[in-house]
Amino acid sequence: MPLVAAALLISSCDTGKEAADGTSPEVAASADPAAEEAAIRVKIAQWLDLIKAKDAAAIAQMYAEDGAFMPPNAPIGKGRAAIEQNWAAMMGAPGFDLTFAPEQIIVASSGDMALDRGTYRLVVAPEGTEQIDTGKYVVVWRKVDGDWKAAADIINSDLPAGGG
Known part of the structure; x- marks a missing residue:
């Protein structure tokens, strides 16, 4: 019986399998959270630069292929x-x-995977009158082929319903 238990234990510890992103479980288990957080902060800085450039196509590439963007007052x-x-419409x-x-x-x-929680400030000026919205957001990041991609991104305004 001990031989059967040992065989079951060994077969349940298959270390030859790779994770979906191509890394082995040993690599994933030894992840450096501080280094991964720094890498995400670099992605955030790139994202902000793309927003300034109003480059919706490049922003879309920041997301996983099956990612989702959930802006306020707009469809997912x-x-x-x-x-x-969605980004082109918002930036327009x-x-x-x-x-x-x-x-x-x-x-x-x-x-x-990672969770990014923060705040935003949005300014638009329809009809020449500046409107400011502040709120909070959550981005769920997923590592895809060694690169951090936004899997889910949701924005929520702090303004009361009706915008005022």
Whole structure:
């Protein structure tokens, strides 16, 4: 009987398998959360630069292929094409300016997922009158082929319903 138990234990510890992103479980288990958080912060800085450039196509590439963008007062964008359309529409508003900053980034011990929670400030000027919205956001990051991609991105305004 001990031989059967040993065989079951060995077969349940198959270390030859690779994770979905191509890393072995040993690599994922030894992830450096501080280094992964720093890598996500670099992605956030790139994202902010793309917003300033109003490059919706490049912003869409920041998302996983099956990612989702959930902006306020608009339909969910599922997949990069829809995400690009949502960002283009939002950035096309007159006077558009958006900044955001993470308040907390938590990297999973596996090193393949992370939670980014922060705040944003959005300015638009329809009809020449500046309107300012502030709020909070959550981005769930997923490591895809060694690169951090936004899997889910949701924005929530601090303004009362009706915008005022």
